[in-house]
Amino acid sequence: MVAPSRPSPRAEAEVRLTDSLFAPGAHLPDTAAVHDWVAGMSRRVWMRTQRAALDELDGWVREPGTGFLRHHTGRFFSVEAVTVERPDAAVPSWQQPIINQPEIGILGILVREIDGVLHCLMQAKQEPGNPDCGVQLSPTVQATRSNYTGVHKGRAIPYLEYFREPLGRSVLVDTRQSEQGAWFYRKRNRNMVVEVGDDVEAIDGFCWLTLRQLADLLSVPELINMDTRTVLACLPGGGAHWAASVASRSEDDFVAALARSADPAAPSRHTTDEVLSWITEARTRTELRVERTALRGLAGWRVADDVITHHSGRFFSVVGVHVRAGGREVGAWSQPMIEPVGVGVIAFLVKEFDGVLHVLTQARTEPGYADVVELAPTVQCAPDNYDVLPEGARPRFLDAVLRPERIRFDTVLSEEGGRFLGARNRYLIVEADVEVADDDPEYRWLTLAQYDELLRHSFYVNIQARSLVLCLRSLAVR
Amino acid sequence: MVAPSRPSPRAEAEVRLTDSLFAPGAHLPDTAAVHDWVAGMSRRVWMRTQRAALDELDGWVREPGTGFLRHHTGRFFSVEAVTVERPDAAVPSWQQPIINQPEIGILGILVREIDGVLHCLMQAKQEPGNPDCGVQLSPTVQATRSNYTGVHKGRAIPYLEYFREPLGRSVLVDTRQSEQGAWFYRKRNRNMVVEVGDDVEAIDGFCWLTLRQLADLLSVPELINMDTRTVLACLPGGGAHWAASVASRSEDDFVAALARSADPAAPSRHTTDEVLSWITEARTRTELRVERTALRGLAGWRVADDVITHHSGRFFSVVGVHVRAGGREVGAWSQPMIEPVGVGVIAFLVKEFDGVLHVLTQARTEPGYADVVELAPTVQCAPDNYDVLPEGARPRFLDAVLRPERIRFDTVLSEEGGRFLGARNRYLIVEADVEVADDDPEYRWLTLAQYDELLRHSFYVNIQARSLVLCLRSLAVR
Numbered sequence: 008m009v010a011p012s013r014p015s016p017r018a019e020a021e022v023r024l025t026d027s028l029f030a031p032g033a034h035l036p037d038t039a040a041v042h043d044w045v046a047g048m049s050r051r052v053w054m055r056t057q058r059a060a061l062d063e064l065d066g067w068v069r070e071p072g073t074g075f076l077r078h079h080t081g082r083f084f085s086v087e088a089v090t091v092e093r094p095d096a097a098v099p100s101w102q103q104p105i106i107n108q109p110e111i112g113i114l115g116i117l118v119r120e121i122d123g124v125l126h127c128l129m130q131a132k133q134e135p136g137n138p139d140c141g142v143q144l145s146p147t148v149q150a151t152r153s154n155y156t157g158v159h160k161g162r163a164i165p166y167l168e169y170f171r172e173p174l175g176r177s178v179l180v181d182t183r184q185s186e187q188g189a190w191f192y193r194k195r196n197r198n199m200v201v202e203v204g205d206d207v208e209a210i211d212g213f214c215w216l217t218l219r220q221l222a223d224l225l226s227v228p229e230l231i232n233m234d235t236r237t238v239l240a241c242l243p244g245g246g247a248h249w250a251a252s253v254a255s256r257s258e259d260d261f262v263a264a265l266a267r268s269a270d271p272a273a274p275s276r277h278t279t280d281e282v283l284s285w286i287t288e289a290r291t292r293t294e295l296r297v298e299r300t301a302l303r304g305l306a307g308w309r310v311a312d313d314v315i316t317h318h319s320g321r322f323f324s325v326v327g328v329h330v331r332a333g334g335r336e337v338g339a340w341s342q343p344m345i346e347p348v349g350v351g352v353i354a355f356l357v358k359e360f361d362g363v364l365h366v367l368t369q370a371r372t373e374p375g376y377a378d379v380v381e382l383a384p385t386v387q388c389a390p391d392n393y394d395v396l397p398e399g400a401r402p403r404f405l406d407a408v409l410r411p412e413r414i415r416f417d418t419v420l421s422e423e424g425g426r427f428l429g430a431r432n433r434y435l436i437v438e439a440d441v442e443v444a445d446d447d448p449e450y451r452w453l454t455l456a457q458y459d460e461l462l463r464h465s466f467y468v469n470i471q472a473r474s475l476v477l478c479l480r481s482l483a484v485r
Numbered sequence: 486m487v488a489p490s491r492p493s494p495r496a497e498a499e500v501r502l503t504d505s506l507f508a509p510g511a512h513l514p515d516t517a518a519v520h521d522w523v524a525g526m527s528r529r530v531w532m533r534t535q536r537a538a539l540d541e542l543d544g545w546v547r548e549p550g551t552g553f554l555r556h557h558t559g560r561f562f563s564v565e566a567v568t569v570e571r572p573d574a575a576v577p578s579w580q581q582p583i584i585n586q587p588e589i590g591i592l593g594i595l596v597r598e599i600d601g602v603l604h605c606l607m608q609a610k611q612e613p614g615n616p617d618c619g620v621q622l623s624p625t626v627q628a629t630r631s632n633y634t635g636v637h638k639g640r641a642i643p644y645l646e647y648f649r650e651p652l653g654r655s656v657l658v659d660t661r662q663s664e665q666g667a668w669f670y671r672k673r674n675r676n677m678v679v680e681v682g683d684d685v686e687a688i689d690g691f692c693w694l695t696l697r698q699l700a701d702l703l704s705v706p707e708l709i710n711m712d713t714r715t716v717l718a719c720l721p722g723g724g725a726h727w728a729a730s731v732a733s734r735s736e737d738d739f740v741a742a743l744a745r746s747a748d749p750a751a752p753s754r755h756t757t758d759e760v761l762s763w764i765t766e767a768r769t770r771t772e773l774r775v776e777r778t779a780l781r782g783l784a785g786w787r788v789a790d791d792v793i794t795h796h797s798g799r800f801f802s803v804v805g806v807h808v809r810a811g812g813r814e815v816g817a818w819s820q821p822m823i824e825p826v827g828v829g830v831i832a833f834l835v836k837e838f839d840g841v842l843h844v845l846t847q848a849r850t851e852p853g854y855a856d857v858v859e860l861a862p863t864v865q866c867a868p869d870n871y872d873v874l875p876e877g878a879r880p881r882f883l884d885a886v887l888r889p890e891r892i893r894f895d896t897v898l899s900e901e902g903g904r905f906l907g908a909r910n911r912y913l914i915v916e917a918d919v920e921v922a923d924d925d926p927e928y929r930w931l932t933l934a935q936y937d938e939l940l941r942h943s944f945y946v947n948i949q950a951r952s953l954v955l956c957l958r959s960l961a962v963r
Binding site: 015016017111173178179181182183197278279280281283284287288290291377378463464465 | 493494495589651656657659660661675756757758759761762765766768769855856941942943
């Protein structure tokens, strides 16, 4: 006998997460209270980042021969260099510095019910690369293996045990995801969401927020940090119940199309098998060779003792910083960071087909991807860089994004402040009536339900697209 | 408006594939006719494999320094060596030769309807490593990139165009999958099934077979080759219709439990999200370092000019062969091959939970995997090798397999004859009432429906488990 069918655990989670998307907070009741709390934390914890020459960073050494910049313990990360070859691309080969951080870190958010509604445990955290070293809302735990095996000799990481021993707990998200493939060599983090019981309390520096509150806060510039965005994006953010609930609470046509997009039963422009085949085709077709090469003498770059910059002044620099901080595991340290040039543009073009909102998705290759190609936003670039690149390298659809017909989301958000100094991108969601051939090798129209399915697995959706998926879902409650 | 729901393309494919699983063949009507056809092909095409010293292989050279064995063109594959470190394993480090074949080849099967039933276009093909160089049933196309870009200077590959330009055709399977991670360094092939119209005919050396016929032939020793098995395993092989059809045609309790196992709505021991989390945990936890190292002076191995063998006489050897053939693209060539020692055992233990058959699945690490861990059979080993390994390395459940309670499938099948000389494994499916803790780090009970879902994606299920999934599905029509 087959047991009678009942809602799957995933469907149950979708219902509870949908409830959280419509619920005010029980801990900090409204947005003003959250801002007050963040402001209070910003006054109490502090961090100062001071630029320093690369050859003056305590604990960092140049590897003989390669010139790679490493911590003397061999842990944390190193600044290395690669030669990249893509025979079919507009720029068929180049060299660049890249960060190698082979450990798989944990990005974890705890959730628990308060008054019957799921709340996420967020941390007020500063990072050296944040604008003015401000506090951002970060995951409950944000830890490299070096962190949690005590290489720092710092304090124990609060709540870490719930993620290191997840077996037997209710695990809502557990997947490895990549980070910026242009700056990181195959970096992967384990994105986790784990549910705990009501015996778990927020200690000082942490607060419980509903998905509704987090959706609202996403439109505040640079407040929700990158790690929070990637973890939240991996939560089931759709399903039939989500779609019906969103549709029933809004009269807005755009929201209605968005709701349908998150419903796996709604028609999609391409079947999921066709999307998977397109990814297989792109990963098979694209020739990408990435070889590690010496950092000294890198073509196109000025590799000096104090700083590494591109001859054109574009792209990014590798700089050093001294950091002093209160309220963290370690009080002072030095480290190299990547400092990008200019503010980037990261945009989804969206369009309705049969009343269902679809997202124009790019199959993108970056040197640091573990698997050649990931799904990326329609446009992902720093527009200034294209002044020094061949015409063919100019991103498609950039003009449609910069002269948009209808802007649905437009907020500057920052990238990971632990490795990037002042890395900021303008995140845009724009309705535009562009036409793309059904068999275009580089672009496909995907629904939110298809993103939802792909995000159960590793390395399909890149970090920028994950942020935008979260932004798009947040529009359901505007 | 959401369009009315209709069967998804995948559900439609499941119905048509189920029909093919119950249909006699229209081209070669019964098993006897297939055997006659294979026997006829074996008389007409021929191949002779003659052992040769590695240093006497035409076109193959040793790379200075490393001693890697390469083709002088730099194409095809090379025999290299790796140092493997797994700090937590019973054998924490070793060195071994390994084949590096970085090109992504195509393994493709064409399907078309004959009398309304899907038939697969199979090729009678010999490979130098086949037992007695016999003919096996191979995919329509089995081609490395070197093959199809003409490095061989051989004849054009029939039917290749349908796989190289699949866009716009009905693509039933399109995923990259790994091969033996113990012998190949990150080898991946693109597994494809493409449907064509009735204008496509079987040329000489090819025949159309239904899934029913292929299921029957799977129990014939060494007839269905490895590449056919991996491609067929990636076809949707379940779903509600499949489960109901199988259940309605059999009175057998085992078949009934098997049918339920293929139904995504039937209860499973672990949810799919739990299974994915377990894989993430294993891929995060397992420390595996694989570094390429010189082939000369490899610890534990006798690397001679003529042959490479392990000092213990176990595991495998690297040998050379001269091949002469009729009826193929190229008439004569030389190449190195891997010759394993002994016949392996590859087994699924299966057991019912709530009337649903589950398969005991191992999270296995092999040095050549692209992503550390893949799902493997309950037991996968060459039992003789364990005489020279520490007690802790002896595979769990090997005794349950070798003294089985109830054998459901037991056939010797061979591995890829293009690279392996006489590689044969005993494939077993065995019912056994073993107990495994729910949180065992290395094993989980999976349903066939869960395998079906994982096989839509790359690198979850290893090549041995893919073969066994196909064998298990074939029991539905015994």
